[in-house]
Amino acid sequence: MTMVAALGRVAEIQSTLIQLTGVPAGQKTAAPAPVDAFAAKLATALGTPGTSGVPSVATPGSGSGVSGTDVTNAAKKYLGVPYVFGGEDGKGMDCSGLVQRVYADVGVKVPRLVSGQMKIGTEVGSLAQALPGDLIVTGGGAHILIYAGNNKVIHAPYPGRTVCLVDAYMKDSDIDTIRRVIPTASAPASLASGGSHAFSAALAAFAAGGSK
Numbered sequence: 001m002t003m004v005a006a007l008g009r010v011a012e013i014q015s016t017l018i019q020l021t022g023v024p025a026g027q028k029t030a031a032p033a034p035v036d037a038f039a040a041k042l043a044t045a046l047g048t049p050g051t052s053g054v055p056s057v058a059t060p061g062s063g064s065g066v067s068g069t070d071v072t073n074a075a076k077k078y079l080g081v082p083y084v085f086g087g088e089d090g091k092g093m094d095c096s097g098l099v100q101r102v103y104a105d106v107g108v109k110v111p112r113l114v115s116g117q118m119k120i121g122t123e124v125g126s127l128a129q130a131l132p133g134d135l136i137v138t139g140g141g142a143h144i145l146i147y148a149g150n151n152k153v154i155h156a157p158y159p160g161r162t163v164c165l166v167d168a169y170m171k172d173s174d175i176d177t178i179r180r181v182i183p184t185a186s187a188p189a190s191l192a193s194g195g196s197h198a199f200s201a202a203l204a205a206f207a208a209g210g211s212k
Contacts, residue, residue: 066106068133068182074105075146075154081163083156088112095144098156098163099135102146108181114144117179124178127168135179138170147178 075098084092088101096114103110111117118137124130132149145155148165156163 066108066182068131068180068184069149070106071102071133071182072146072148072154075102075148075163076165077105078102078163079154079165081156083159083161083163085159093156093163095156098154099144099146103181110181114141117144118177119179121179121181122183124180126172127170127175127178130178131180131184133180133182135181136168136170137176137179138174139176141176 078090078093078098078101081090081098082092083094084097085094086097087093088097093101096112096117099117100110100112110120114137117135118141121135124134127136127147130136130147132147134147136145136147136153137143138145143155145153147168148154151168152165153168154163154165
């Protein structure tokens with residue numbers, strides 16, 4: 001959950017509290033102290049992206065609002081492109097170059113290397129829970145693939161091969177991590193990566209303070 005979104009949510013709660021306490025419309029009033037405390041608790045609970053326990057996130061660009069299906073459709077445009085170590089365009093690309101290029105095409109900036117890509121977004125528990133656009137990392141962080149849905153993946157395998165769409169050949173035991181960079185409608189970014197638990201905890205603390 002971004003801090004901007006968190007503060008926006010706090011503002012909504014402030015507005016609701018003002019309505020419930022009967023403050024006349026148009027009358028300016030300082031934010032209730034419990035709400036200020038809530039904001040502080042929320043900020044503490046959520047932490048700062050990139051710090052311990054709080055994953056780094058992709059940077060949305062003009063592609064904000066895209067879906068995982070948009071990601072897979074973008075990836076399909078590169079089917080047949082030859083594997084080139086260090087490559088990142090239509091002339092040739094490696095596995096992480098493909099991922100970076102595809103996400104750039106939908107307006108999302110991600111790190112260039114697998115070591116960075118495997119830390120963005122939110123964790124997906126298993127291959128069975130993967131959705132189109134999710135990133136699958138294998139080989140101890142040596143390889144990354146794009147899940148295309150229907151138990152298919154798109155990847156740039158190795159020299160001598162081309163970017164291809166194949167059956168997901170790996171088992172959960174072969175997977176280092178699955179990362180969801182594009183939030184789903186049922187699991188928005190504001191609730192991602194444990195954010196829902198942090199938000200609920202902060203909300204509970206706020207409610208307890210407000211009941212005194």
